[in-house]
Amino acid sequence: LTRAEAARALLGGRGRVPVREAGHAFAPVNIALVKYWGKRDDALNLPVTDSLSIALAGIGTRTTVSRHEGPDRVTLNGEPLAADTAFAQRLSRYLDLVRAHPRAGYQVDTRNDVPTGAGLASSASGFAALTRALDQLHGWNLAPSALSILARLGSGSAARSVADGFVRWRAGTRDDGMDSYGEPLAARLEDLRIGLLTVSADEKALGSTPAMARTRATSPLYAAWPGLVESDLRQADAAIAAGDFHALGRVAEANALAMHATCIAARPAVLFLLPASLAAMQAVWRLRAEGMPVYFTIDAGPNLKLLTLAQNVAALGTAIPGLRIVAPFA
Ligand code: 2P0
Helix, strand or coil, X not given: CCHHHHHHHHHCCCCCCCCCCCEEEEEEEEEEEECCCCEEECCXXXXXXXXXXXXXXXXXXXXXXXXXXCCCEEEECCEEECCCCHHHHHHHHHHCCCCCCCCEEEEEEEXXXXXXXXXXXXXXXXXXXXXXXXXXXXXXXCCHXXXXXXXXXXXXXXXXXXXXXXXXXXXXXXXXXXXXXXXXXXXXXXXEEEEEECCCCCCCCXXXXXXXXXXHXXXXXXXXXXXXXXXXXXXXXXXXXXXXXXXXHHHXXXXXXXXXXXXXXXXXXXXXXXXXXXXXXXXXXXXXXXXXXXXXXXXXXXXXXXXXXXXHHHHHHHHCCCCEEECCCC
């Protein structure tokens, strides 16, 4: 299936004409605790494995979309973007999946709470917010699973940003991907806090899509990755069900390190970590050795996301200045 065919199958007979002036939507950033790394279908962003994330309540992307005749117009954080920027082109290719005819243009105004392209998952919240806004604009009333599938066609991890709390994105087995979508878990961990530690806000040199493809194609360690994810997901599920913060932190940290190890072994190497990332990782290990409940995870960039407990936030903020603390279940 092509992306256009998948979108058509999903939308069925739904109209491509607006039923209101504009659609507005918010979608949260999600942080993977057991990572998505590698696709079984590049066009449809179908993953090799399931993955598990936590949404950051209230932190993400706010998007407004409306229709006009002519080329798409995109603003990012209030600034108009030239049509030839990579960001605007990626949005326009996604809008191609839903537009009524080639001259049916969209105005998309999108605001991110986190730096774009710095490994803080802004493509996930971005495509999830845009998908929800398009659903509203056209009055589609898509089911949660269909919203997740449509968002996935924009960016894989967006499949998880359509729900709050813990979300499991099922890889599915179908070639058309209709069984590959994010589903929220009922369990909550109210005391969980996420500390965002920005080591560098620069755009990353290599995007996730090519980095994943290269890792899957060339890393001699990749063969072990799917089995590892399966066992890490079992451990993470058990930890969440038991409300066991430490067990969840341990498996999330180990899974992130295994993902980065697999990337570093790619040929040529895929290395997202900076010296400051390593220093921060070692600082976390020192604090944990002193008895502080803190773990880290790192995505396709140099920044750390720390996992801790509410009662520890003040002490952690003193030990590691510059943290932005988020209550994911707030
Ligand atoms: C994740 N990441 O599970 C993993 C871990 C980064 C590290 O999903 O090609 O932007 O659009 O499907 O979703 C980032 O990759 O890639 C990502 P595409 P995406 O969160």
